[in-house]
Amino acid sequence: MEVPMWYGLRTSPEADPDFVHSVTELLESTLRNLILATGGVYLIWHLVATVTWPERLGWSAWLITPVIILVCVLSLRLLPKHILVAQVVWQTGLAAAITLAVYVFQRQEIAFFYALLPLMAVVTMGWPGGLLAEGLVIALVWWLSHGSATQPLITTYSLGIIAGGVITGLLGWATAHTLLTAIRWHLFSFAQAEKNMEEARQHRAQLARVLKDLDQAYYRLERVNAALIAAWKAADEAERFKAEFVTNVSHELRTPLNLIVGFSEMMMTAPESYGDVQLPGPYRSDLNAIYHSARHLLALVDDVLDLARIEAGKIALARDEVDLASLVAEATGMVRDYIAAKGLELRVHVPEDLPTLWIDRLRIRQVLLNLLVNAARFTEHGWISLDVSRQGDEVVVRVTDTGRGIPEQDLPKVFEEFRSTDEPLSTWHSGTGLGLPISKKFVELHRGRMGVESTYLQGTTFWFTLPCTPALMPEQKVSHLDHPQPAVRLGASERIIVVVHDDPHTASLLQRYLDGYRVVGVTDVEEGVALAKDIKALALMTDAEKPPPALSGDALIVHCPLPSGRRAAIALGADDFLVKPVSRQELWAAIDRLGRPVRRVLIADDDPEVVRLFRRMLCIRIPVQDCLEAYNGEEALRLVRMEKPDLVLLDLIMPEVGGQSVLEQMAADPDLADIPVIIVSAKGDSHASMQLPGPIQIFRPKGFQLGEIVRALEALFNALAPGWRPPDSTEPGLAKASAASPVSPDMPQPPASVPVEAH
Incomplete structure (x- = not known):
């Protein structure tokens, strides 16, 4: 409960809550001390009086003592929660005790204790309490002066008591005012000290925050560096596991394929190895299908292994000019008997005016086979159609069936890898394997699109597009020193690279990773030089084990170690x-x-x-x-x-x-x-x-311009130099660029880059 303090304190707009609280605590403590002191003094007097004058004062003192004790105890109990009530009880109780003492002892001098009530009221309640106490004193003096229980109070005593009350009240007000002023100055100084301390604390907090931010930044840098090191090690470990996986899968798949291809080839091409025992005609037809299917499966094994190779970073395309009509005929011929055996009708519509496409024949054939086989596998009755049409600069291929269809909730999952659906009838559509995802990836590598349309229990249509325009070379950064470059492929209609090597697999290997180029392999250097001149090849590549050949014209001669x-x-x-x-x-x-x-x-x-x-x-x-x-x-x-x-x-x-x-x-x-x-x-x-030792040498008969050398060096450093590659938003292949490994003292250092000579 808030105490009614001095009138000025309660009404002044400058009254501070902290100041009021401090004064309230001071008054409460002062009142408690006064109560205890008054009660203590009275008890001491009571003891002395009852011991010294027992016959005269003993029984009279015992009449006053219970009143004093009751007033003190009640005031102390009310003080913590109701300080104003405690003050009223205390003042009223003291007045009653003094009045009772005047009647009991019949001594008018005791009434002079009334003069102390305004003093205690001013000290504990402020000047309004002093005025009330003085009024109470005047009322009691008047009552005693006209009362009939005792002799009327002498006028001199009455005036003295009233004057004493005024004097003690003024003394109490002066003391309290001085005390309040001291308290106000103390609180003001304390507030200023707190303000200064808060400002200092804020500055210190700012410094602490800055220091903490620096510590956190340093900690984050350490964590990021540790994460990069861990990621580099994890990537290295993943690369090692991937290499082991490729090795194991390659061995496990190639061994049985070797038996299928080898025996079927021997049975067809070398009957003398079986004692000239001839196979019946139907057997030879089926055996030929087995042989070609096994060769196709071997090509697919190479594709799956390509997906597992981390070093390549992409699936290589061996582009060639392909007649899509012949490719469709080849794919449908491989599955026609299977579709007919299920009692289904195969409808094929290919227009005659289709342009020649620059695509990877093997992979587009795989896409067609995937779609046709899947349609036949899950179509129980009806028909399967393969329609090819041209729409603008694209060729659209559609494979439609009258099978089970795909539930609507499964359509978003069709091309997701290793995803299954809740509908068992559409397992193959939902992409539980890799057939559809790989097919979509093959189409996108050709800059095409692939999609699906389906009505559940009515049928499904898978479609994909292939661009009619030939694929251009990967985009390169162009500086102001560049000369205009032709947008068509060099050498008649395509970019051709002649590879001279006695191992024919070397040219096939390079063809898989040189997207947008045709790689032609020969085994003789003179034959390679002549071929490069005839077909206007972009470059002639030779192995570092043999001396580089001489070639006139603008063709490049790349002399480097080749895998074999x-x-x-x-x-x-x-x-x-x-x-x-x-x-x-x-x-x-x-x-x-x-x-x-x-x-x-x-x-x-x-x-x-x-x-x-x-x-x-x-x-x-x-x-x-x-x-x-x-x-x-x-x-x-x-x-x-x-x-x-x-x-x-x-x-x-x-x-x-x-x-x-x-x-x-x-x-x-x-x-x-x-x-x-x-x-x-x-x-x-x-x-x-494997690591291939030897230099990489690039020759051109007419020499090189400065801009060409700079671009060649930049490409070389990006490909071979260790360390971080600076980001460049203008390069479309940036998203596929491999991140360099962070530097760490406990990491093995990468090998030095291969030396390059330019003549």
Whole structure:
């Protein structure tokens, strides 16, 4: 409860809540001390009086004491919560006790204690309380002067008591005013000190916040750097796991494909290896379908492995000028019998005026096969149609079926990888595998679009578009020094690169990763030079193992180390490297490259069927009894030491002792070091991921301009130099650029960049 203090304090607009609170606490403490002091003084007097004058004052004092005690106790109880009531009770109780003492002791001098009431009232209640107390004193004096219970109060006493009350009231007001002034000055000084302290605290808080922000920024930088290091290590670990995955998948898929392709090829092209036993005509037709399907499956294996290769960062396209009508006929011919066997009608409509498209034949054929096979698999009755039309600068291909359709809620998930739906009838549509997502990716790589339209339980239409205009080269930054470049492909109608290498797989490998170029492979340098001149090739590439050729004109000569099976074989300590599946021609060509007679061969492979296939491929040249067989590395080493064969066909992945260990032990044994070894393995990417030593040299007969050199150096540094690549929003391929690894003292340093010479 708020105490009614001095009138000025309550009505002044300058009254501060803190000041009022402080004064209230001071008054409460003062009143408590007065009550305790008054009660204590009275009890001491009571003790002295009852002991010293027991007959005269003993019984009279006991009449006053309960009143004093009751007033003190009641006032103290009311003081914490009701200070104003406690003050009223205290003043009234004291007045009553004094009045009772006057009547009990019949001593008018006791009435002079009335003069103390205004003093205590002013001190504890302010001057309004002093006026009320003085009024009470005047009323009591008047009552005692005219009362009948005692002798009337002497006039002199009455005036003295009233005057004493006024004097004590004035003294109390002066004391309280001085005290309040001191309190106000103290609070003002305290407020100023608090204000100054708050300002200092704010400045200190600002400094602390700045320091904290700096600490947090430094901590975030440390965390970001640690995260970058962890991400770099995780990426390196993922790359290692991905390489292991590619190796294992390659081996597991290529080995059975090697058997399918090899045996079917031998049965069709080399019947003499079966004792001239001829196959019936229907068998040959089915076998031919098996052979071509296996070759197609092998191409798809390469595509899946491309998806798993982190180093490439994209799926390579081998673009070529393709007649879409012939491609549609080829794809429909592969599935026509399957569709007819289900009692479905296949409708094909291809206009005759379609332009030639610059596309990857294999991958677009895969898209068509995916859509046709899926439509046939989930269509129970009705028909399947494949319609091709031209709309503006695009060719639109639509595959429509009358099958089960796709629920509406599953349509957004159709092209998501590894996503399934709640509807079991539309499993293939929902993208539980990779067929549709990969198909869409292939179409988008051709700058096309792919979509789906479906009505549940009525049918589905998948469509995709292919641009009619040829794909241009990837966008490049153009400086003010550049000369206008033609928008068409150089050399008649396409950008052609001639690769001179004795390994035909080298040109195929480069074709997979050089998007927008046609790579032509030849084995002779003179033939390559002549071909480059005839077809106006953009560049002629030669291997660093041979001297660079001379070429006139504007064509570039790129002399650099090229990946090949023979280079990988030499790095492993062998003479040649063949990747499964291996055809009979490839095997014989590798044997002929050895340049030495081969009469006895050791075939080392953990798969007995693969051994049997190679034995059948060799039986035309080498008798069966001279084809030794080993099914693990330990057995191969034993037979090599015992039989000393003229050639070893060695698989790298074998139980117990692997092919690499066999090569190492043969190289360490002088008696076995000269035996040639041809590696036949399903690890098809070994030579593609190996480090190739040697310089990269670029020649051009007419020389180079400064702008061309600068752009070539910039492209070279971005491709080979370690460190962070600066962002450039003008490059469309920035989103696909690989992030460089952060610098860390515990990381292995990247290899130095390959030296380049420009002439």
